[in-house]
Structures are given as C-alpha cells and as structure tokens.
Amino acid sequence: MAQVLTPEDSLTAGLIQRDAATVVSGYGEVKVMADLRNGTGTANLSRAVIFLGHRFNRNISFLSELELEDAKVAFGEDGGSGGEIAFEQLMLKFDLTRDLYITGGLMLPRLGIINENHLPTTYNGNDRPLVETLVLPSTWREIGVMLWGRSPKLGGLNWNVGVVNGLNASGFTNGSGLREGRSEGSNGSAANLAVTGALLHYAGKFRLQTSGYYGGAAGLSPREADSLQLESGVFGTPIGIWEADVQYNSPLITARVLGTMVSIPEAQSINRAYANNTPEAMLGAYAEAAIDLVHAFHGSAIRDLWLFARYEYANLQYRLPVNGITNGLNEITQLTAGLSYLPIRGVTVKADVVVRTTGDQNPQLVVTPYPQALPFFNTNTFVNIGMGYSF
C-alpha cells in the first residue's frame, strides 16, 4: 500500500514554511585605525547587531535589528558617554501576493546602496563609503508604511513607494549633512511627512537603481513655524534627495557607481531660524572597482580576496544661501584602496588605506588657532585594519 503523504511532509523539504518560525542572526565589525598625519589612532568595536525575525503565519512576519555602536553605552555623573544602542529596524511585513507586500514600522528606505545593504561582508573597505555616510545618511530609518513589489510584466524590475515621518531641520549640523536631522524612530515629529520610492532593475550582471525622497523638515506646529518664519504643512520646509546607482557583479569583478544630490530650497530660512549653516544643495558621487584575486589566479573557489579601489567626491555646501558660511572642509575627495579577505562567506578581514583631501579651512571659523589647536592639513592618510561578520 502506498504511503499517504500530507503537505506537512514537505515542511522538512523547506518548501512549505511552518506557520510560525523564529530567526536569529546578526552582524558586526571591529576596526583599528591609524592616522598617519597626526600620529594617532583608534581601536573600536564599531557595531554589533542582532537580527530577530518571527513569522506569525504565511503572510505576516516581524523583523527587527537592534544595534550597539562603539561597544558600550555608559551613564555616569557627566551624563551619557560612549556609543549608542538603538533599533535599526523594527517592522511588520504583510505579504499580499507573491509579488507584493507592505511593511510598517521603523524601516530603512531604499535610498542608495548602503542604507539597505550595509552588512560588512557586502562592501569593501572598513568604512562605509563617505558619500553614503555624509550626503546620504546611513543607516537612515524612519517610521512609516512602504509598499514593495516586483513587476510580473517586466522581468527583474522591483519597486517600492512609501510614506515616512519627515526630518527635523533644527538638528542639521554643518559638515554632517542631514544626519542630525533624523529622528530614527525616537519621538520624531509627524507634523511633516516624506514620500520616498525606488526603482530597482536587474539586467544581466547589472543592478540599476534610482531612488528619491521628498519631505518636509520643519517639524513644528503652524504657529511655531510662523514665529520662526519657516514654512509649515506636511511638506513645509522641504528636503529633496535623488540618487542613482549602477552595480556590476560577477565572480571575478565587481563595480559600483553612485551619484546623489540633496536639495534644501528653504536653507536660508532654516539658517535664519537655527543658525546651523545649512546649505541649499549637497552632492556626492563615487566609483569603485574590485577584482577577486583568488578567482583570478585559482578559478572558482569558496574563498575570496578582493582587491579594490574607490574614489569619492562629496560637497556638503555645493550651493549656499546668502546667509551661509563657506568652509572648504565641506568639499572632500577621498581615495580608498585595499583588500577584503573572506575565508568563508559571512566572515571578512579587511585592510585599507584612505587618503582624504579637503578644501581650505575657513580661518574665521577657527576659534582656537594654531599652535593651541592641532595644525590643519588639507590631506590626511589613514590605515585601517578590521574584521566583520554576518550570519
């Protein structure tokens, strides 16, 4: 008599997922940096992240990432010091069809490459690209709702569109782009909202993406905004971001190119309200190429040894309003070259050299001049050695 099989038999084959399942994974990285120009250095456990996911049933899942930056968070008489512990993501995912799902909660918009794909085993260099740190903040998460889909008509096309809470212009800090205006899910203002979306297309070995963001940044009630002469409303005091990137992936060679621009048309009003020297426009671009030396000399192998070089340009004051203050430190070029060794997938050992060049420092912004302050150099060189993992 033939054995009677039920769908449960396929659970062991992995095709039919159990209704309830919990997944734990994580990633982290540690780095030692030597500043050759100033003869100093740092050693830091940059981040350790725990991913916890749970599938409630076939259509509803929970995903979260809890991050500890800089190894510890200490509280003493002088207040907090050390790093930061924060949720990097925390969301519910609702599968609507095989090609369509919704996420809601604290999430990372698909803006650039690194914001979404930031595992240390997936990018070269100990540090994330400068452009995707200063011009495009990473890891930039806000609270909102996002619709994600794949086109059934056009093979390889993925898209997403959503609404998230807006930035807070009062936090903008000269020299760090939009970073300090993020709420990261911590009591952010919902007086402003932002729409964000991306198109992602796979074509052969190429991955093409463009993404955008447009949202208000006043974060105030109309009365408060009026008193500061800021534009209120859902999209008041707007911030716009565009980004486009192309990646090429093969077992032997990888390459990626990215360009992005940030527009802050009400920068003059923001400066009048907060005196934070906000620019009207910022831009950045980088190009990177890498070759797998193990693959090149020994053919296909599990190990990888990537030799890479990346050139970046970031201008955090591409255009200033009339009340902005020029500072050459905000125009940066950076060349990073080095090796990434992956003895197995999920583990990486990295070594790289970074040459960073900036424009001249604005002497009027130097409160304590040389020799009390460290001397200023346009070019600095750093050597980084580090390790990373993801599982």
Place this chain on the structure above:
Amino acid sequence: MERRAFLKQGCMTCLAFAGAGALLSLEGCASLPVVKVEPSEGARKVVLPVASLGPEGMVIVRSRSFSNDILVVRNAEGTYDALLMRCTHQDQPLTATRSGLHCASHGSTFDLQGNVVAAPAERPLTRYPVTVLLDQLNISIHN
C-alpha cells in the same frame, strides 16, 4: 531650487535610469514564463510539460501550496535544475532573471545553478531533483 525644477530633475533621473536599463537589457526585459501547478503526492511532486519552459529554457513554477516559487532551468548539458526562489540569508523571495537570482532586500545574488555569487547569503539555494519522463518534468520535493 524651485519645486518645479526639483521635480523636473527627478523625472530626468528616472528617464535616464529607464534608458540605461533598456540599453542593458534589450534582450531580456520580458518576464520569465510562469506556470501554475497543483502538486501531487502531498505536495511532494510537481509535474509540468517540458514545453512549458520558455525559449531560454527557464520557467517559474508557482503553486498556492508552496510558500515560494521554484525556478526550473535547463542546463547546457540538457539536464534540469529546480531552485527554490527563497534567499538563504533571511528567507526573502528572490527575483529571477535570465542571468541569475537576486535578493532585492539585501543584495544576495545566485547563479542559475543556485550557487552564491554575492553575499550576504552564505549557502546555495535549495535544489530539488528533476527527472524527465515522456516530455514531462518531474520535480521531487524532498531533501
């Protein structure tokens, strides 16, 4: 920058993106064929005609009984691979193209044999054995 100029710039970027995408994928923009099946033997066996594979020798097999699609690929040797379209990193669904399978969420890439091409995935895709009998492909859903 005025809002109108802002929107115009965004539209230009999208157009440039679309143009670049079209140039790079002239031969492969159309979707892969999708065939819907009802598995038999308690969802342990899937049967589909060989002719259901498109001209490139690929077809996506979809069933409401399964949590993910299966990509069936005809290899150069004339054999067949059946790959579960679920990323081995965090179980996200994969996008299949004529050159490989991609995870839009975290960037993992697999070749058409299911091997990892790009991290963060560490393990190859789940593969199911495929046999050919009387112009029918038989996919066995077991380890």
